Amino acid sequence: MNDDRQRIAFITGAASGIGRAVCLSLHGKGCRIVLADREEDSLAVLAGELGAGVFPLHLDITDGNAVATCLERLPPEFRDIDILVNNAGHDIGGRTRFDIGSADDWAAIIETNLIGLMRVTRAILPGMVERGRGDIVNMSSISAIRMVPDQAPYSASKAGVHMLSDIIRGELAETAIRVIEILPGLTRTNIVASRLRGDEEAAQEYFERFGMALDPEDIARCVLFALDQPPHVQIAQMFVVPTNRW
Incomplete structure (x- = not known):
């Protein structure tokens, strides 16, 4: 992308939604890709589609x-x-008032969206530091900085991603490693259906209520734009929302 090497990407939540779109885009740019996901069947389908x-x-x-x-x-x-x-995340059981929802659901959201992201970054970042190069793209959300009732655990997890990104960026400021935070608005992925525990009809009604939503490919283009910048340019944060939202 910014050099002639065949770059290697590690993408979590790779098998669907935004992760899948980013995989397709980076593969199209000539990257080798580690497709990381917990859904083995979907992972196999994507790997077969991408090939070598x-x-x-x-x-x-x-x-x-x-x-x-x-x-x-x-x-x-x-x-x-x-x-x-770092794309993997979910909101299973979300959009429920905090005192009514399940504490186990809330813990599971934080465990994946924030702690899981921290674990993966901790596993991979030392190698980047040793080699003196690398890009970290954290998939956050506009919910990280906007108050949305009935979304406390999800918003808290993304607020954690937001601050973690800022702090790591500061810690790595004297290196060539870039930390990019993407903050999408409403995007047509399976996160809504999974939040509703598989109710596809209710998920469709949810998207229709807003009239307009982003597609995963829109976010993938933003990721490519940030990665395609010259090495001295760091897109620290990128807010991406549908045209009819603010």
């Missing part, structure tokens, strides 16, 4: 040991990660 230059990695980012050893499970030619895209 990818390695499917079954990974639950809430499993601390699995994340800590994830590089060891990769072929040597996939281990020197140049681009980390």
Whole structure:
């Protein structure tokens, strides 16, 4: 992308939604890609679609040991990660008033969206520091900075991603490593259906209520734009919302 090497990307939540769109885009740019996801069937489908230059990695980012050893499970030619895209996340049980919802649901959201992201970054960042290069793309949300009732755990998790991105960016300021935070607005992914525990009809009604939404490919283009900047240019934060939203 910014050089002639075949760059290696590690993408979590790769098998669907924004993660899948980013995988397709980066593969189209000539990157080799580690496809990390906990959904083995969807992962196999995507790997088959992309063909050469990818390695499917079954990974639950809430499993601390699995994340800590994830590089060891990769072929040597996939281990020197140049681009980390922290995309995996969910909101299962969300859009419920905090005192009514399940504490276990709230904990699971934080465990994946924030702690899982921290685990993956901790596993991969030391190699970037050692090699003196790398890009970290954290998929945050406009919910990280906007108050949305009935969305406390999800918003709290994304606010954590927002601050973590800022702090790591500051810590790495004297290196060539860039930390990019993407903050999408409403995007047509399966996060709404999973939030509603598989109710596809209710998910469709949810999107129709807003009249306009982003597509995963819109976010993938933003990721490519940020990564395509010259090495001295860091897109620290990018807010992306549908035209009819503010």
